[in-house]
Amino acid sequence: MILTLTLNPSVDRTVFVDALPRGAVIRSRRGWSEPSGKGVNVALALHRHGLPATAVLPVGGSVGAQLSEMLGRAGLPVRQVAVRGEIRSNISLVEPDGTVTKVNEPGPELHADETEALVRVVLDNLADVAWLACCGSLPDGVPVGLYARLARAARDRGVRVAVDTSGEPLRASLAGRPDLVKPNAQELAHLVGRPLRTLGEVVDAAREVRTLGADAVLASLGADGALLVDAEAALHAEAHVARVVSAVGAGDAALAGFLHGGGRGAPALRTAVAWGTAAVQHEGTLFPAADPDQSVLLRADFDPARPLRDADAVPGRANRSP
Numbered sequence: 001m002i003l004t005l006t007l008n009p010s011v012d013r014t015v016f017v018d019a020l021p022r023g024a025v026i027r028s029r030r031g032w033s034e035p036s037g038k039g040v041n042v043a044l045a046l047h048r049h050g051l052p053a054t055a056v057l058p059v060g061g062s063v064g065a066q067l068s069e070m071l072g073r074a075g076l077p078v079r080q081v082a083v084r085g086e087i088r089s090n091i092s093l094v095e096p097d098g099t100v101t102k103v104n105e106p107g108p109e110l111h112a113d114e115t116e117a118l119v120r121v122v123l124d125n126l127a128d129v130a131w132l133a134c135c136g137s138l139p140d141g142v143p144v145g146l147y148a149r150l151a152r153a154a155r156d157r158g159v160r161v162a163v164d165t166s167g168e169p170l171r172a173s174l175a176g177r178p179d180l181v182k183p184n185a186q187e188l189a190h191l192v193g194r195p196l197r198t199l200g201e202v203v204d205a206a207r208e209v210r211t212l213g214a215d216a217v218l219a220s221l222g223a224d225g226a227l228l229v230d231a232e233a234a235l236h237a238e239a240h241v242a243r244v245v246s247a248v249g250a251g252d253a254a255l256a257g258f259l260h261g262g263g264r265g266a267p268a269l270r271t272a273v274a275w276g277t278a279a280v281q282h283e284g285t286l287f288p289a290a291d292p293d294q295s296v297l298l299r300a301d302f303d304p305a306r307p308l309r310d311a312d313a314v315p316g317r318a319n320r321s322p
């Protein structure tokens, strides 16, 4: 069983536009809403592939009620904690060339009693759990070290922990010695405080993150696939994608694939890239079942000097097709 925690879930709204002129009234061609937030996405991807997964999340306000209703329709097992604030809506504006401009709201502040209720729900639901995945941004009011605290508590109960977040919450999570962190290139660059331009520089950065506390680093690199750096090796995997439709949620698909693939080594990395590949070929945040025959090129003898296609990985990049 895999338990995911999303402290800042959302209803993701994807809106297709012909152009994005600032200050204009833009008539969109179509749009839709999906239940979301990083841990919700991970749980939904696992659930759709038949792996038992449960999502822990706060719900509040009318958007929270909508989110709850959507998750009920998806049949995803959830543990919801009622909060006083309104859950956020995040918007993806998709242009015809595939460029996605994403607007993420801050989400409601969580009060101390609400955060503690969510922690209690996580700790009370760790029986038979193989992995706890702590995913996404921390809303205002949540202590920056919360993921580290949960990592320690989960480890004491024999549960492995994956963390997928960014900025200070990612840095602070390392104190809890998580089994896995999944930064993208920009998040990793931010963490080590320097731009990353080649596969070799990503490996060096991932090794540094291991010395800071993570046991393994799954660095998702967009069009350059993913690198797994753990105690045994540094492995690179990638797959050909004819046309990228939307990269929103691809990182969550990759993390879900990694966990589905056993959570360690080459088989997990291969599944991560197969699922990320499926996600980018699908509109919006979520994606249907990954192609079980997806071919993935996996190698330990990759060229460390190979430049990243998304060169100058720095924080703040939008999701865009190459």
Ligand SMILES: Nc1ncnc2c1ncn2[C@@H]1O[C@H](COP(=O)(O)OP(=O)(O)OP(=O)(O)O)[C@@H](O)[C@H]1O
Residues within 6 Å of the ligand: 183, 184, 185, 219, 220, 221, 222, 223, 224, 225, 226, 238, 239, 240, 241, 244, 247, 248, 249, 250, 251, 252, 253, 254, 272, 273, 274, 275, 276, 277, 280, 319, 320, 321, 322
């Ligand atoms: N442009 C692309 N071409 C091919 N594969 C891609 C592309 N973008 C993403 N992928 C696949 O999806 C995986 C995850 O993508 P990415 O590194 O963009 O995650 P992310 O930035 O964490 O995404 P998000 O935060 O939106 O979930 C990659 O490891 C890769 O396998």
Ligand SMILES: O=P(O)(O)OC[C@@]1(O)O[C@H](CO)[C@@H](O)[C@@H]1O
Residues within 6 Å of the ligand: 008, 010, 012, 036, 037, 038, 041, 090, 104, 135, 136, 137, 138, 248, 249, 250, 251, 252, 285
């Ligand atoms: O604001 P956060 O918590 O960092 O990220 C939230 C989010 O951008 O992540 C998912 C894609 O990974 C989206 O479904 C969702 O809107």
